[in-house]
Amino acid sequence: MEMPQPDRGVIARREEIAGALRAIVGDEWVLSQESERRPFECDGITAYRALPLLVVLPANTEQVQGVLRYCYHQKIKVVPRGSGTSLSGGALPLEDGVLLATTRMNAILDIDPRNRTTRVQPGVQNVKVSEAVRHLGLCYMPDPSSQVIATIGGNLAENSGGVHCLKYGVTSNHVLGVEAVLITGDVMHLGGRFTGAADSEIDLTCVLSGSEGLLAFVTEVTLRLMPMPTTARVLSLGFSTANDASGCVGTIIGRGIIPAGLEFMDRTTIDAVSSLLGETHAPEVGAILLCELDGAAVEVDELVAVVEKVARDGGANEVRISSTEAERESIWRGRKSAFGAIGKIAKDYYCTDGTIPRGQLPEVLKRMEALSQKYGLRCANCFHAGDGNLHPIIMYDAAKPGDLEKAEAFGADILKACVDVGGVLSGEHGIGVEKRDLMPYQFSEVDLSQQQRLKCVFDPDELLNPGKVFPTPCQCAEFGRMHVHGGAVRFPDVPRF
Amino acid sequence: MSVLDQPKTIVRIRPETVEDLAAAITAAVPYGKTFEITGGATKLSLGNPVSANAVLDLSGLSGAVFYEPEELVLKVHAGTPLAEVREMLAERQQHLAFDPPDYGSVLGLRKDGATIGGVVACNIAGPRRLLGGTPRDVLLGVEGVNGRGEHFKAGGRTVKNVTGYDLPKLMAGSHGVLAVLTTLTLKVAPRPQDEATLLLSGQSEAKGVEMMLDALRMSAEVSGAAHLPARQVGVSRTALRLEGSKTSVDARLIELEHQFHRTGEVAKIFGSESAAFWREVRDLDALAPQPDESIWRLLVPATQAARIAAAVGGRALYDWGGSQIFVAMPTARVQEDAASIRSIVGQVGGRAILFRAPDAVRRRVGAQHPSTSIIEELSERTRRAFDPSSILNPGRLGRINGGAQ
Numbered sequence: 011m012e013m014p015q016p017d018r019g020v021i022a023r024r025e026e027i028a029g030a031l032r033a034i035v036g037d038e039w040v041l042s043q044e045s046e047r048r049p050f051e052c053d054g055i056t057a058y059r060a061l062p063l064l065v066v067l068p069a070n071t072e073q074v075q076g077v078l079r080y081c082y083h084q085k086i087k088v089v090p091r092g093s094g095t096s097l098s099g100g101a102l103p104l105e106d107g108v109l110l111a112t113t114r115m116n117a118i119l120d121i122d123p124r125n126r127t128t129r130v131q132p133g134v135q136n137v138k139v140s141e142a143v144r145h146l147g148l149c150y151m152p153d154p155s156s157q158v159i160a161t162i163g164g165n166l167a168e169n170s171g172g173v174h175c176l177k178y179g180v181t182s183n184h185v186l187g188v189e190a191v192l193i194t195g196d197v198m199h200l201g202g203r204f205t206g207a208a209d210s211e212i213d214l215t216c217v218l219s220g221s222e223g224l225l226a227f228v229t230e231v232t233l234r235l236m237p238m239p240t241t242a243r244v245l246s247l248g249f250s251t252a253n254d255a256s257g258c259v260g261t262i263i264g265r266g267i268i269p270a271g272l273e274f275m276d277r278t279t280i281d282a283v284s285s286l287l288g289e290t291h292a293p294e295v296g297a298i299l300l301c302e303l304d305g306a307a308v309e310v311d312e313l314v315a316v317v318e319k320v321a322r323d324g325g326a327n328e329v330r331i332s333s334t335e336a337e338r339e340s341i342w343r344g345r346k347s348a349f350g351a352i353g354k355i356a357k358d359y360y361c362t363d364g365t366i367p368r369g370q371l372p373e374v375l376k377r378m379e380a381l382s383q384k385y386g387l388r389c390a391n392c393f394h395a396g397d398g399n400l401h402p403i404i405m406y407d408a409a410k411p412g413d414l415e416k417a418e419a420f421g422a423d424i425l426k427a428c429v430d431v432g433g434v435l436s437g438e439h440g441i442g443v444e445k446r447d448l449m450p451y452q453f454s455e456v457d458l459s460q461q462q463r464l465k466c467v468f469d470p471d472e473l474l475n476p477g478k479v480f481p482t483p484c485q486c487a488e489f490g491r492m493h494v495h496g497g498a499v500r501f502p503d504v505p506r507f
Numbered sequence: 508m509s510v511l512d513q514p515k516t517i518v519r520i521r522p523e524t525v526e527d528l529a530a531a532i533t534a535a536v537p538y539g540k541t542f543e544i545t546g547g548a549t550k551l552s553l554g555n556p557v558s559a560n561a562v563l564d565l566s567g568l569s570g571a572v573f574y575e576p577e578e579l580v581l582k583v584h585a586g587t588p589l590a591e592v593r594e595m596l597a598e599r600q601q602h603l604a605f606d607p608p609d610y611g612s613v614l615g616l617r618k619d620g621a622t623i624g625g626v627v628a629c630n631i632a633g634p635r636r637l638l639g640g641t642p643r644d645v646l647l648g649v650e651g652v653n654g655r656g657e658h659f660k661a662g663g664r665t666v667k668n669v670t671g672y673d674l675p676k677l678m679a680g681s682h683g684v685l686a687v688l689t690t691l692t693l694k695v696a697p698r699p700q701d702e703a704t705l706l707l708s709g710q711s712e713a714k715g716v717e718m719m720l721d722a723l724r725m726s727a728e729v730s731g732a733a734h735l736p737a738r739q740v741g742v743s744r745t746a747l748r749l750e751g752s753k754t755s756v757d758a759r760l761i762e763l764e765h766q767f768h769r770t771g772e773v774a775k776i777f778g779s780e781s782a783a784f785w786r787e788v789r790d791l792d793a794l795a796p797q798p799d800e801s802i803w804r805l806l807v808p809a810t811q812a813a814r815i816a817a818a819v820g821g822r823a824l825y826d827w828g829g830s831q832i833f834v835a836m837p838t839a840r841v842q843e844d845a846a847s848i849r850s851i852v853g854q855v856g857g858r859a860i861l862f863r864a865p866d867a868v869r870r871r872v873g874a875q876h877p878s879t880s881i882i883e884e885l886s887e888r889t890r891r892a893f894d895p896s897s898i899l900n901p902g903r904l905g906r907i908n909g910g911a912q
Contacts, residue, residue, distance in 0.1 A: 124720050124810045147724065169669045180667060182676065183644050198881045202856040204808040205830045209630065209641065209680065210858070211554075211875060211904050212886040216643060216676035220669045237726040264577040266600060266697035305728065306762075309755035365665040367578050399667045437667035445670075452670060453660075460659045461672045463892035467885060479671065 011058065011099075011418075011443055013477045016106040020086060024063055027086065031066050031108070034076035039114070041065040050109055053094040053101040054156075055444060057360070057414055062089065062103035069114045071189065071197060071229040078227060079195030081108055087473050088193070090223040092133060092164030095156040097361060098442025100168065100222050100478060107476075110227060112163045118142050119230065125204050126235045127186060132163025132228050136170075139233065148235040151178040154438065155346070163228050168440040169220030173271035173302070176396035178236070180438070182219035187232035190218060190225075193469045203232045217464065222440050223475040225468040239304035242270060243314055246341050247321040248295035248328030252276055252391075255297040256371035258324040259395045262301065263368070265320060267313055271302040272396030273345050279392040279403075282351035283344045295328050299395060300345055302338075348392040349403070356388070356405035358414075362421040362444075364428030365437035368398045377427045378402055385420040387413075399437035400428065426451055441479045449481050462486075518561040522568065525650075525658055525689050531563070532687070532898070533656030541898045544683040546586055546622030549611045550629050554682045554903040555874045556866040565624055568689055576601055580647065580664050581695050585624025585688040592623050596695055604639030604696040605632040606789060613791040613802070614863055624688050630680030633789035634731035634748070634826050637723070639696065643679035648692035651678065653685070654894025664692045677889070683900040685893040699750035704731070704781040705763050707745040708772040712736055713813040715745040716829040718767060720809055722747045723828045725766065727759040733788045734825040748785060794824045794835055801841045801864035803848065805832040807857035818851045819859075838864060845872035852876070873905045 020027075028042040041047055042064050052059045063086075068074045081088050087107035094101050103109045112133035119129045123146045130139060136157035139150040153172035154160055160170070166188070171180040178184075186208055187201035200215040201208030208215040218225055249255040255274060262269065275283070275298045280291055291298070299321070303313045318329060332338035352359055366374055375391065382389045393401040402424050406417040425435050425445060429452045435445045449458060458480065465472070466486035476483075520542075522528040535542065543559040545551060546566060565586040572582040576599040583592060589607060596602050607626045611618035632641040639645075648662030661674035678688060707718060715734035722729045731748030749759045760775065767773060776784060787793045796802055807815050809829030816823040821836030841864055852859040858876035861869055878886070886904075891897075 122808075122810075123724065125808050126723065147726070169673070171667045175667065179640070179644065182673065183640060192881075196881055198885065199879065200882065202808075204806075204856075205637070205827055206806040207808075207856065207858075209643075209806060210878070210882075211680050211682060212685075212889055213643065213676055213680055214882070214885060214889070216673055219676075220673050222669075237724060237728075240726045260577045263579060266700075268697065305751075306726075306755050306758050308758045309752060312752060312754055365663075365667045367575070367580070367664060369575065369578055394667070397666045399665075432664055434663040434665055434668045434670040436669045437665065438669055440669045441671065449671065456657045457659045457661060458671075460653065460657070460661070460893070461674065464672055464674070464677075464889065467888040467892050 011447070013060070013104065013443065016104065020106040021063060027084070028064050030080055031064065031077055034080065035066060035068050035073045039067040039069070050091070050094070050103060050111070053091070053096040053099060055097055055099045058099045058102050058443060060103045060105050062109035063106055065109045065111060067111050067114050071191065074110070074191045074227055074229055075195045075197060077108070077110060078191050078193055081473060082193050082195060082471070085471065085473065087476055089475050090167070090227050092161035092167070093135070093159045095160045095164065096168065096442060097363065097439040098436065098444040100440045100442035102443055104477065112161060115229065121146070122203065123148065127203050127232055128235055129203065129230060129232045130162055131230060132161060132166070134162050136160050136162060136165055143235055144238070147238055149238045150184065150233055151236055152181045152184055155349070162231050162233070166219055166228055166231055167221065167223045168438060171394070171397070171399065171438040173273065173394065176272055176394070177268045177270045182216050184234045185215060185219060185231060186234050188215050188218055188228055189230035190228045192226050193471070193473050198226070201232065205234065220440070222442065222479050224465055224479060225474065227474070239270070241307040241310045242302055242304040242338060243310050244300055244302040244332045244338050244341050245314060245317055245321070246330040247299040247301060247326045248291060249299070249326055250294055250296050252297040252375050253372045254325045255299050256375065256395065258299060258321055258326070259368055259371065261320050261324055262317055263396070265316065267316065269301045269396060270304040271300065272394070273300040274298070274391065274393050274395035275345060275348060276391040278388065278390040279348050279352065282355050282390065283348055286347055286351040286354060287344060289344055292328050300341065345392070352390055352403050352405070357407040357409070358405070360404045360406065360417045360421055361401050362424060363436050363439035364400050364425045364433055366398045366400065366428050366431050366433035368395070370431040370433070371395065371398065373431060374400065374427055378424055381420055381423050385416050387417060387420055389420070394437070397437070398433065422448060443478055446479060447481050449479070517559070519564055520561055521564040521566065525568070525652065528568070528687060528689065529652045529656045529658050532652055532654065535898055536656060536896050539896060539898065541901050544687055544900055546625040547588065547617065547620035549609070549617045549621045550614065550625050551616065552614050552863065553629050553874070555905045556870055557900050557903050559901060563687065565687070566622065571595060572690055579695050580692065582664065582690055582692040583623055584690055585622065587623050589621040589623055589626055590619060597698065600698050601695045602698040603645070603693065604635060605641050605645060606635035606639060607631060607642070608633045608789045608791070610791065613794065613796065623691060627679050627691055628681065628683050628688060634733055634785055636827055637732060638728065638730045641679070643676050645694040646675045646679050646691060647694055649675045649678050649688055650690040651686035651688045654896055654899050658689070662692065666694055682903045684890050684903050685899070687899060701753045701756050701778065702748060702750040702781045703756050703760050703775060703777045704784060705747045705760065705767065706774040706776065707767060707770060708742050708774065710734070710743055710745050710771065712743070712816060712823065712825070715743060716809060716813045716825060718745050718770065719747070719828040721766065722763060725762065727762050731785055731788070732828040734829070735788070735793050736823055746784065746788070748781065788824070788826060791824065791833055794822065794833055796835045796863065799838055800835045801838045801868065802862045803834045803836070804860040804862035805834060805852055805857060806830060806860070807832065807852060807855055811855045815852060815855065815857065819848050833862065838868060841868055842872065849876060875905050
């Protein structure tokens with residue numbers, strides 16, 4: 011993985027730039043000492059590291075404007091960052107770029123229970139939103155696993171999903187309005203504060219969702235709140251094989267049931283969790299599905315019975331059903347601690363994020379098994395089965411020379427397999443730097459240039475988060491002049507990063 | 508173009524393959540020839556009038572590419588009739604959750620002729636928007652031909668997907684000014700087995716909206732919340748819809764009744780009667796405009812809905828719990844009061860879209876609510892990133908014009 015060559019001239023001006031930015035955000039909020047910058051050198055993917063030129067922590071929209079305006083005029087690159095939980099290197103710093111973090115912009119600005127909305131700053135942790143509105147009987151539905159740490163700004167940038175997105179949708183389905191600052195320092199207000207506010211013709215609000223910090227720096231988000239479901243119950247369904255478990259996923263949904271969550275764990279994950287929590291499962295259980303149903307109590311009871319029957323007919327050999335909230339939490343604890351549990355049994359692990367049509371689960375699991383043999387690395391599977399969002403966890407040992415590269419190649423092969431069966435490279439972690447060079451595997455040259463032209467609309471100088479998402483520079487100046495006929499290859503001579 | 512205007516006779520191109528479509532656009536670029544894009548020609552009068560050299564008729568690009576009910580996904584060619592899509596889904600007890608309206612009657616155009624491409628391009632949704640979103644929320648992937656004649660794809664077929672920019676969402680609602688959509692991949696949903704509607708009679712508009720907001724705060728999963736004022740139906744009606752299995756609907760209906768039984772006269776309708784009621788709301792038959800009337804579509808915070816509708820004046824139908832209001836008024840008034848109406852709505856962060864009016868009026872006052880200059884500039888640059896020569900539906904989005912620069 012290569013990044014654009016850092017501009018030594020900019021790095022040499024570190025102190026001068028720090029001085030200018032201190033005048034905007036205050037002395038203590040620009041970190042220029044190496045020891046202060048070190049903690050920011052990576053995000054959730056620790057394999058990729060770079061020391062940022064400076065870390066800047068603005069307090070409000072005006073300061074963000076000031077910083078971006080300065081960087082725009084000085085042609086200095088800017089990398090936005092929330093809590094740094096990205097699993098694709100989306101917040102990987104640049105040595106010649108300012109890391110602009112939302113840490114101090116962490117206020118819930120208002121809650122409007124009648125219109126069922128809340129307006130928050132980007133640095134608010136996801137879980138804080140639901141906590142703040144729980145007493146009103148409301149909640150914020152998207153719930154990525156990292157929700158305790160991950161911020162709303164980062165969720166928006168990656169269009170995060172979570173366990174509940176099968177039934178309730180992903181971040182972009184819950185964003186009503188956005189305030190964002192363009193690289194020029196200009197503020198824009200998109201959408202508004204009610205259902206339908208973002209129904210504009212050219213929907214720039216939706217385009218910011220999942221744009222991985224390449225288009226604008228988000229400074230405020232208005233979110234849609236929903237009434238909390240009255241009842242939720244979860245079934246833990248054990249099957250002898252992963253195939254039986256994935257077959258059951260299709261049957262449940264084919265019966266017209268949309269579970270609030272539908273999660274898959276293979277035996278490797280089950281064993282890791284058992285050794286951590288002491289929760290045991292029969293040896294004949296090869297995979298577990300967790301199926302949560304929510305809604306009115308009578309409806310949930312009705313659906314639990316249907317799902318239980320469907321599962322038993324489909325070969326379930328171990329069925330546990332929650333009847334109290336404590337039991338529900340206990341069943342979920344296994345899934346929620348899965349990644350931590352694997353962290354205990356593996357020296358290092360690398361988790362990737364392809365998404366496939368559900369019906370292809372058996373095929374892709376089979377291919378993963380073969381790849382695991384080929385690379386000689388173990389792989390655990392624990393993922394969002396309902397929406398086909400895979401999270402293969404590849405275990406390796408960073409201390410062993412060549413092991414990381416093998417893990418990366420293994421991950422890339424899995425992602426290619428996902429695309430081969432009609433899926434996509436990323437369901438919720440984003441492309442970042444991790445999957446950047448695989449983009450041409452999913453998209454043609456024409457598809458990618460159409461996306462890059464959109465980047466040029468917002469940031470023609472490519473100062474915002476460069477080196478992420480696209481394998482080649484956007485070359486925005488060219489777009490104004492070039493004409494391409496009949497799908498001819500664009501920029502055949504342009505080198506990759 | 509609406510019934511209120513004289514039809515024009517111009518060149519019609521009806522490609523039957525994507526290659527022919529791309530070739531037609533590529534050939535037009537050097538000459539600056541422009542296209543008005545149509546599917547079933549049922550919504551041509553939404554947005555500003557287009558004056559183009561040719562009509563690009565997409566009805567030849569029709570039919571399903573695949574439909575996988577267990578995967579809840581459907582990929583169709585853009586020119587597929589909506590009726591055909593509905594039928595295909597109904598056979599497997601599924602539907603489009605956003606409940607696409609048929610505005611054919613209210614716009615004075617064809618009824619029952621809409622194509623799925625037109626529905627998505629206009630991003631229109633019915634009362635179930637409260638739970639089911641809009642076409643934008645369920646559009647997973649698109650293929651299309653941009654204004655350079657390039658055939659491109661974006662998005663995919665899975666619900667979760669952060670692989671590149673979400674261009675499909677950008678297409679939904681863009682009224683054809685970015686690209687000609689050729690295929691759409693949509694998330695479909697199980698069709699509720701049953702439905703019931705609680706009708707509260709005789710509430711004022713303000714009280715009706717308050718009751719809808721109360722209901723939407725409940726966990727009862729209200730899938731329709733509309734208020735039809737007295738002038739249209741003799742006595743005003745506030746309607747709350749529940750959908751799901753029979754046991755679930757029954758239980759939630761008791762909850763709703765319990766909440767509202769003291770508020771006045773309460774009636775209940777079930778099954779097909781409830782469905783017919785909501786079709787009238789959805790297709791705006793309940794608004795029944797006179798020939799000399801125009802209609803505004805207002806998007807406002809629901810808490811402000813009754814106050815705004817009163818200030819705007821005219822006959823109002825409230826949907827989406829009050830967030831969407833259709834207001835009918837004499838066309839003559841629209842011309843006089845457009846600026847003040849937009850100012851009233853704009854003050855609460857809302858938008859006033861001129862939904863039905865003669866071409867000349869829409870051309871004069873603009874169908875879309877004006878945006879800030881920064882948004883208009885970005886929108887125009889976005890448009891040019893897809894269609895630099897402004898040949899697709901030029902002028903449809905008014906100020907985001909597609910004209911010369």
